[in-house]
Amino acid sequence: xxxxxxxxxxxxxxxxxxxxxxxxLVLYTSQPQTDAQQTADAFMAKYPGITVEWVRDGTPxxxxxxxAELEAGAPQADVLLIADVVTMEGLKAEGLLLNxxxxxxxxxxxxxxxxxxxxxxxxxITTGIVYNTAATMIPTSWKDLTTPEAEGQVAMPSPLTxxxxxxxxxxxxxxxxxxxxxxxxxxxxxxQASGGNGGILTAVSGGEKLYGMIVDYMPxxxxxxxxxxxxxxxxxxxxxxxxxxAILQSAKNPxxxxxxVDFLLSEEGQQLAASQGYIPAREGVxxxxxxxxxxxxKVLSYDAAAALANxxxxxxxxxxxxxx
Amino acid sequence: xxxxxxxxxAIGVLAALPLGRLxxxxxxxxxxxxxxxxxxxxxxxxTQRAIFNTLDTALVGAILAMAIGAPFAFLVAMTDVPxxxxxxxxxxxxxxxxxxxxxxxxxxxxxxxxxxxxTVGLAPPPGTPNPLLGRGGIILLxxxxxxxxxxxxxxxxxxxxxxxxxxxxxxxxxxxxxxxSTVVVxxxxxxxxxxxxxxxxxxxxxxxxxxxxxxPANYLTLATxxxxxxxxxxxxxxxxxAMLSVIIAAIATAGLAIQAVGLRKPGFAVSRGLPAxxxxxxxxxxxxxxxxxxxxxMLVLPLAALVTTSLVPxxxxxxxxxxxxxxxxxxxxxxxxxxxxxxxxxxxxxSLAALILALCAVPLAVGLRGLPMRPRQALHxxxxxxxxxxxxxxxxxxxxxFLRPLPLIGSLYNTPxxxxxxxxxxxxxxxxxxxxxxxxxxxxQMSEAAAAAGANAWRRLVTITxxxxxxxxxxxxxxxxxxxxxxxxxxxxxxxxxNETLGVILFSLEEAGLSAQASAIAxxxxxxxxxxxxxxxxxxxxxxAGVLPWR
Numbered sequence: 001x002x003x004x005x006x007x008x009x010x011x012x013x014x015x016x017x018x019x020x021x022x023x024x025l026v027l028y029t030s031q032p033q034t035d036a037q038q039t040a041d042a043f044m045a046k047y048p049g050i051t052v053e054w055v056r057d058g059t060p061x062x063x064x065x066x067x068a069e070l071e072a073g074a075p076q077a078d079v080l081l082i083a084d085v086v087t088m089e090g091l092k093a094e095g096l097l098l099n100x101x102x103x104x105x106x107x108x109x110x111x112x113x114x115x116x117x118x119x120x121x122x123x124x125i126t127t128g129i130v131y132n133t134a135a136t137m138i139p140t141s142w143k144d145l146t147t148p149e150a151e152g153q154v155a156m157p158s159p160l161t162x163x164x165x166x167x168x169x170x171x172x173x174x175x176x177x178x179x180x181x182x183x184x185x186x187x188x189x190x191x192q193a194s195g196g197n198g199g200i201l202t203a204v205s206g207g208e209k210l211y212g213m214i215v216d217y218m219p220x221x222x223x224x225x226x227x228x229x230x231x232x233x234x235x236x237x238x239x240x241x242x243x244x245x246a247i248l249q250s251a252k253n254p255x256x257x258x259x260x261v262d263f264l265l266s267e268e269g270q271q272l273a274a275s276q277g278y279i280p281a282r283e284g285v286x287x288x289x290x291x292x293x294x295x296x297x298k299v300l301s302y303d304a305a306a307a308l309a310n311x312x313x314x315x316x317x318x319x320x321x322x323x324x
Numbered sequence: 325x326x327x328x329x330x331x332x333x334a335i336g337v338l339a340a341l342p343l344g345r346l347x348x349x350x351x352x353x354x355x356x357x358x359x360x361x362x363x364x365x366x367x368x369x370x371t372q373r374a375i376f377n378t379l380d381t382a383l384v385g386a387i388l389a390m391a392i393g394a395p396f397a398f399l400v401a402m403t404d405v406p407x408x409x410x411x412x413x414x415x416x417x418x419x420x421x422x423x424x425x426x427x428x429x430x431x432x433x434x435x436x437x438x439x440x441x442x443t444v445g446l447a448p449p450p451g452t453p454n455p456l457l458g459r460g461g462i463i464l465l466x467x468x469x470x471x472x473x474x475x476x477x478x479x480x481x482x483x484x485x486x487x488x489x490x491x492x493x494x495x496x497x498x499x500x501x502x503x504x505s506t507v508v509v510x511x512x513x514x515x516x517x518x519x520x521x522x523x524x525x526x527x528x529x530x531x532x533x534x535x536x537x538x539x540p541a542n543y544l545t546l547a548t549x550x551x552x553x554x555x556x557x558x559x560x561x562x563x564x565x566a567m568l569s570v571i572i573a574a575i576a577t578a579g580l581a582i583q584a585v586g587l588r589k590p591g592f593a594v595s596r597g598l599p600a601x602x603x604x605x606x607x608x609x610x611x612x613x614x615x616x617x618x619x620x621x622m623l624v625l626p627l628a629a630l631v632t633t634s635l636v637p638x639x640x641x642x643x644x645x646x647x648x649x650x651x652x653x654x655x656x657x658x659x660x661x662x663x664x665x666x667x668x669x670x671x672x673x674x675s676l677a678a679l680i681l682a683l684c685a686v687p688l689a690v691g692l693r694g695l696p697m698r699p700r701q702a703l704h705x706x707x708x709x710x711x712x713x714x715x716x717x718x719x720x721x722x723x724x725x726f727l728r729p730l731p732l733i734g735s736l737y738n739t740p741x742x743x744x745x746x747x748x749x750x751x752x753x754x755x756x757x758x759x760x761x762x763x764x765x766x767x768x769q770m771s772e773a774a775a776a777a778g779a780n781a782w783r784r785l786v787t788i789t790x791x792x793x794x795x796x797x798x799x800x801x802x803x804x805x806x807x808x809x810x811x812x813x814x815x816x817x818x819x820x821x822x823n824e825t826l827g828v829i830l831f832s833l834e835e836a837g838l839s840a841q842a843s844a845i846a847x848x849x850x851x852x853x854x855x856x857x858x859x860x861x862x863x864x865x866x867x868x869a870g871v872l873p874w875r
Binding site: 032033034037053055056057058061064065068069071072073074076132134135152153155160161192194195196197198199200201202203204205206207208209210218222225226227228229322323 | 431432435436437450451452453454539540541542552636637638639640641647660661662720723724727728735737738816817819820829832833834835836837838839
């Protein structure tokens with residue numbers, strides 16, 4: 001029986017030309033627990049010969065783990081699937097990423113993947129405004145958060161803690177005509193910057209704050225369950241992180257890693273992202289319920305290379321404005 | 325001499341190894357030893373503020389824990405107050421609930437969306453900041469969270485209190501209050517100091533409470549400052565983190581030095597048998613009512629808030645018949661395989677850690693007693709440090725130590741065993757402290773008499789020291805189990821696929837904004853722990869007297 005199984009497996013390997021399709025794949029990701037499990041399960045369902053071992057945590061913690069392993073000379077991960085492009089730019093500059101220029105990027109706008117094929121965006125996670133439905137003022141624009149009605153009522157993730165929040169800050173300061181003065185106005189209006197997105201959702205749905213800056217999928221998902229929150233895409237536009245995937249130079253299973261990247265970028269992988277409540281990066285894949293039409297979401301651009309170069313300066317400036 | 329050498333070796337592995345690795349990262353720059361960065365780090369205003377906040381909250385929190393835990397320890401151990409066993413039992417619960425869950429429960433209880441306050445029309449209007457944010461809330465929750473430590477430690481001391489002294493004092497006509505202040509308190513003084521030090525050190529190293537109550541208000545302690553540094557700058561700041569860790573270690577050492585001063589008091593001779601009892605007479609029922617009310621406010625109300633949140637579809641939804649749902653439980657228990665696995669992992673890892681540490685605690689403490697006073701205190705202090713440091717720092721040290729394959733055992737990384745080793749390092753102090761306190765009270769005459777009668781050292785250990793120290797060892801094991809079962813910060817960096825712990829699951833749900841699901845897990849955890857304790861309670865007759873702190 002066992003021989004038969006092995007034989008048929010070998011035959012299957014012979015018949016499918018491309019790559020290994022068996023063995024292991026070690027994924028380090030910042031996706032939430034449930035989503036990471038679903039992604040791994042879907043990939044393993046497609047490639048039953050490959051076992052995905054995944055580790056999930058916030059991007060900084062995942063990177064801490066990766067760096068510690070690197071320092072000790074035994075990096076474990078094959079693939080990184082983390083929140084933002086800025087971190088990937090840094091890794092690419094250090095020569096830690098494996099280029100995969102052959103990846104099929106049909107349906108992806110050019111600004112969503114690296115020109116050398118070092119990393120590829122898999123979805124859009126935009127940051128907009130959440131409000132508690134008990135609030136009397138319904139915000140439509142970023143500037144509404146600096147009005148007297150919002151005084152002392154705004155919570156936002158701190159760029160000192162959250163990578164996505166840093167990108168959000170950079171995007172807004174680059175695109176709003178007020179630049180950094182917008183954040184000064186927020187600080188003067190008593191806005192509170194701390195922690196990550198989960199804490200903002202808890203604060204706003206718990207009614208401790210009425211308004212918050214937050215990633216789209218959290219309040220949209222919770223509002224569908226009945227939480228007293230609603231999400232707004234402000235008129236000026238939203239910032240976005242793109243949850244890029246990259247293969248590591250030190251990958252022990254580079255072929256399986258390439259299959260994984262292909263899977264995430266494929267229509268099937270993108271539909272999985274949509275079913276989890278995210279905006280798929282690939283054009284032509286429908287957005288999940290609760291979102292407006294793709295054409296109505298205005299994503300503001302930012303300069304990732306500059307964001308990386310000015311990271312410390314931006315954080316210090318923010319810390320100064322908010323007295324942290 | 326042999327036991328002393330073994331004890332020193334054990335402490336070397338458990339404490340000196342990880343701390344040494346950190347110290348090397350902290351002070352060895354590219355050009356060798358360099359203390360400059362460490363000193364400039366201390367001079368920063370953010371660091372100084374965090375140092376002050378840490379000292380402030382840990383100290384006041386420890387005093388509050390003493391104020392809550394000590395009266396209960398006395399009532400449960402030494403009086404005939406009704407429901408004392410139940411009260412003692414309930415008082416253990418805060419320790420078994422993860423700090424971040426306690427914080428979450430209290431915030432739910434007192435915030436604008438509080439279902440409980442809402443029903444009586446007392447909920448603050450939407451837009452009111454949570455009253456628990458900041459210094460006061462952190463101190464309050466340190467006091468509640470660490471009261472069980474005080475309770476367990478003092479309870480162990482009271483159980484060993486010689487009954488004859490109390491009875492002699494009563495027979496001589498002393499009023500109960502006088503007996504308490506002139507006989508009981510002086511006799512168990514070392515336990516007081518040990519309990520206070522434990523609570524203080526626990527506060528210094530606590531992360532969950534200041535993370536939830538401090539970070540949103542930008543009130544940072546050293547533990548949260550380290551977390552923010554790591555989260556903000558990534559692992560490139562490892563040397564700075566190591567420096568902040570060295571500062572925390574210094575603070576903890578100072579706390580332990582105070583403990584050493586307290587312990588200079590001479591020990592007393594223990595006798596086994598029924599502990600001394602006070603009769604409260606007419607005060608029995610009022611005292612029971614006050615105790616129950618306190619426990620109700622401290623425990624039942626926040627737990628009720630937690631249960632309420634676990635029953636609504638999303639955080640912020642009011643609980644009513646139409647919103648009531650068991651979906652959160654179904655999701656975490658049935659749909660997510662990881663939760664069940666995490667329960668199992670946390671259970672066996674913390675049981676193993678408790679068992680190993682309980683078995684080693686007595687030989688370790690005996691070995692240390694063979695050393696002169698000063699090195700002995702220094703070694704005990706060293707053993708406390710991995711517990712006082714934030715877990716995330718110990719975790720980084722463990723990764724640096726165990727990632728590369730070791731001879732014979734290979735690489736521990738990506739296995740559950742690295743978590744076990746880290747638990748042994750982190751919680752050794754919890755197991756050693758009660759045992760050391762109890763050893764200090766075994767009269768040397770007993771051992772001397774046995775030696776004179778021809779018993780060798782091994783025989784003396786087995787027939788005299790072990791039985792007398794056993795209750796303290798089991799109490800220590802309980803402390804280790806309960807702390808490890810809920811810990812988050814150590815395993816946060818050390819867990820690997822299929823080796824997740826409860827804390828990790830809980831935190832990742834909270835991070836994803838799924839407070840309702842997180843609450844469901846927390847409720848189940850509390851349930852599991854209560855069942856475990858009830859099983860222990862059933863087994864009480866098989867255990868030595870005074871082992872179960874609530875009996």
